[in-house]
Amino acid sequence: xxxxxxxxxxxxxYSATTPVDPRVAQKMIPYLTEHYGNPASRSHALxxxxxxxxxxxxxxxxxxxxxxxxxxxxxxxATESINLALKGAAEFYKSKGKHLVTVKTEHKATLxxxxxxxxxxxxxxxxxxxxxxxxxxNQLEGALRKDTILASVMFVNNEIGVIQDxxxxxxxxxxxxxxxxxxxAQATGKCDIDLQSLKVxxxxxxxxxxxxxxxxxxxxxxxxxxxxxxxxxxGGGHERGFRSGTLATHQIAGMGEAFRLAKLEMAAECHxxxxxxxxxxxxxxxxxxxxxxxxxxxxxxxxxNVSFNFVEGESLIxxxxxxxxxxxxxxxxxxxxxxxxxxxxGRSDELAHSSIRFTLGRFxxxxxxxxxxxxxxxxxxKLRDLxxxxxxxxxxxxxxTVQWAAH
Amino acid sequence: xxxxxxVIDHYENPRNVGSFDKGDESVGTGMVGAPACGDVxxxxxxxxxxxxxxxxxxxxxxxxxxxxxxxxxxEWVKGKKLDEAAGIKNTQIAxxxxxxxxxxxxxxxxxxxxxxxxxxxxxxxx
Numbered sequence: 214x215x216x217x218x219x220x221x222x223x224x225x226x227y228s229a230t231t232p233v234d235p236r237v238a239q240k241m242i243p244y245l246t247e248h249y250g251n252p253a254s255r256s257h258a259l260x261x262x263x264x265x266x267x268x269x270x271x272x273x274x275x276x277x278x279x280x281x282x283x284x285x286x287x288x289x290x291a292t293e294s295i296n297l298a299l300k301g302a303a304e305f306y307k308s309k310g311k312h313l314v315t316v317k318t319e320h321k322a323t324l325x326x327x328x329x330x331x332x333x334x335x336x337x338x339x340x341x342x343x344x345x346x347x348x349x350x351n352q353l354e355g356a357l358r359k360d361t362i363l364a365s366v367m368f369v370n371n372e373i374g375v376i377q378d379x380x381x382x383x384x385x386x387x388x389x390x391x392x393x394x395x396x397x398a399q400a401t402g403k404c405d406i407d408l409q410s411l412k413v414x415x416x417x418x419x420x421x422x423x424x425x426x427x428x429x430x431x432x433x434x435x436x437x438x439x440x441x442x443x444x445x446x447x448g449g450g451h452e453r454g455f456r457s458g459t460l461a462t463h464q465i466a467g468m469g470e471a472f473r474l475a476k477l478e479m480a481a482e483c484h485x486x487x488x489x490x491x492x493x494x495x496x497x498x499x500x501x502x503x504x505x506x507x508x509x510x511x512x513x514x515x516x517x518n519v520s521f522n523f524v525e526g527e528s529l530i531x532x533x534x535x536x537x538x539x540x541x542x543x544x545x546x547x548x549x550x551x552x553x554x555x556x557x558x559g560r561s562d563e564l565a566h567s568s569i570r571f572t573l574g575r576f577x578x579x580x581x582x583x584x585x586x587x588x589x590x591x592x593x594x595k596l597r598d599l600x601x602x603x604x605x606x607x608x609x610x611x612x613x614t615v616q617w618a619a620h
Numbered sequence: 621x622x623x624x625x626x627v628i629d630h631y632e633n634p635r636n637v638g639s640f641d642k643g644d645e646s647v648g649t650g651m652v653g654a655p656a657c658g659d660v661x662x663x664x665x666x667x668x669x670x671x672x673x674x675x676x677x678x679x680x681x682x683x684x685x686x687x688x689x690x691x692x693x694x695e696w697v698k699g700k701k702l703d704e705a706a707g708i709k710n711t712q713i714a715x716x717x718x719x720x721x722x723x724x725x726x727x728x729x730x731x732x733x734x735x736x737x738x739x740x741x742x743x744x745x746x
């Protein structure tokens with residue numbers, strides 16, 4: 214039997230989004246054409262059928278993260294969940310205090326929402342991380358004040374894949390009576406999430422990072438001890454008033470199916486992907502001057518973020534056009550600012566400019582990884598032949614001592 | 621981001637890549653940019669006794685547009701007198717490569733690299 218031919222581009226950008234699993238797509242279709250009722254319609258069978266699908270999906274999401282289904286609120290995605298959690302809690306509890314805490318390497322959905330809350334009169338502390346990308350718990354403890362009402366920390370970082378110690382942070386916050394929100398968009402199907410034991414009050418989820426459709430997510434709102442939120446979307450009082458708006462039955466059915474499959478297949482899938490990731494890393498490490506960004510142990514197996522020294526990230530991405538990856542460097546923007554996440558790790562501008570994020574997933578194969586490693590080695594060698602910095606490095610010049618003509 | 625065909629051509633088949641001996645009397649070297657900004661260009665010219673640029677080499681650390689800009693100017697400076705070469709404007713480079721606004725700085729850097737190489741050669745022959 215011959216191996217199936219590779220199809221290009223090879224997709225290694227699963228943290229940007231995942232393809233919808235065909236089993237998920239199948240689950241969704243009948244709710245578009247056949248069972249099209251409004252889940253809020255109580256007066257006929259079409260409505261009941263749709264409601265049944267929504268509640269089945271809610272049970273499946275709850276089962277993956279071990280919470281009560283009644284603790285989940287459907288949203289349009291993780292960004293909306295984060296907005297509802299942070300703005301909703303801050304507004305509800307503002308009489309208790311006006312201080313919020315988060316981390317500099319959070320996703321923009323959190324950082325931008327925090328900026329908005331600052332504009333509304335809240336005070337926000339943005340914590341640094343270590344060179345490994347992890348939050349230091351002593352530093353967190355030092356930042357918590359009497360008037361702190363909420364802390365928000367992501368479970369898995371989207372750029373470097375590192376896993377924060379959510380259990381320990383939860384204990385600390387609970388002890389001090391501070392609400393704890395966790396952005397788990399990148400964690401579902403990759404990490405064990407046990408909301409029975411984690412002292413987490415609010416948790417945001419997305420479907421499309423876990424083989425579900427774009428445009429749907431959920432927010433976990435703990436019942437015991439009860440967490441209250443000020444609604445951000447008003448209307449028909451859906452989702453117990455937390456989030457009005459007709460539920461998108463097909464999207465929700467898709468998210469439920471995606472999370473059900475994640476629960477079933479997570480262990481085997483993580484093992485398989487770890488082997489692929491380690492093979493990719495071994496292939497990359499045959500080159501000199503490559504650096505992994507972020508801790509390699511406390512990290513999901515799906516992520517590899519690497520800086521190729523003396524090669525500029527955007528030109529490398531252009532060179533490896535057979536592979537769909539993303540650059541840590543936001544070099545295409547006019548500001549030419551390298552990734553704020555890598556800068557927060559204390560990486561030099563050069564290394565931050567030279568980074569590529571590879572994220573593997575359910576449909577990644579060993580053949581694709583082999584091709585990627587070969588392709589990278591060839592292209593990095595070509596670009597280093599073009600690089601005056603590589604030439605200087607090979608001549609034994611320490612680049613940090615060079616006086617650059619800045620522009 | 622979409623690159624123009626000319627940028628892709630220069631990027632995939634860069635002209636005149638390499639280095640001349642910096643110490644050679646007939647060579648002028650210009651190095652501009654900074655790694656922290658994401659681009660560094662090294663442009664070298666080899667000048668004949670008649671003051672005409674006979675040959676040029678470059679090495680560039682930077683995005684595709686930076687590589688294309690420097691590759692292009694190595695072609696343009698050949699056969700030019702020093703002052704003619706130093707007169708090449710970034711706008712000509714940007715127009716030839718159809719650079720988008722966010723990549724204009726690449727053409728400015730290439731213009732600066734030519735000027736620096738010419739300057740270096742002139743210093744050697746003062």
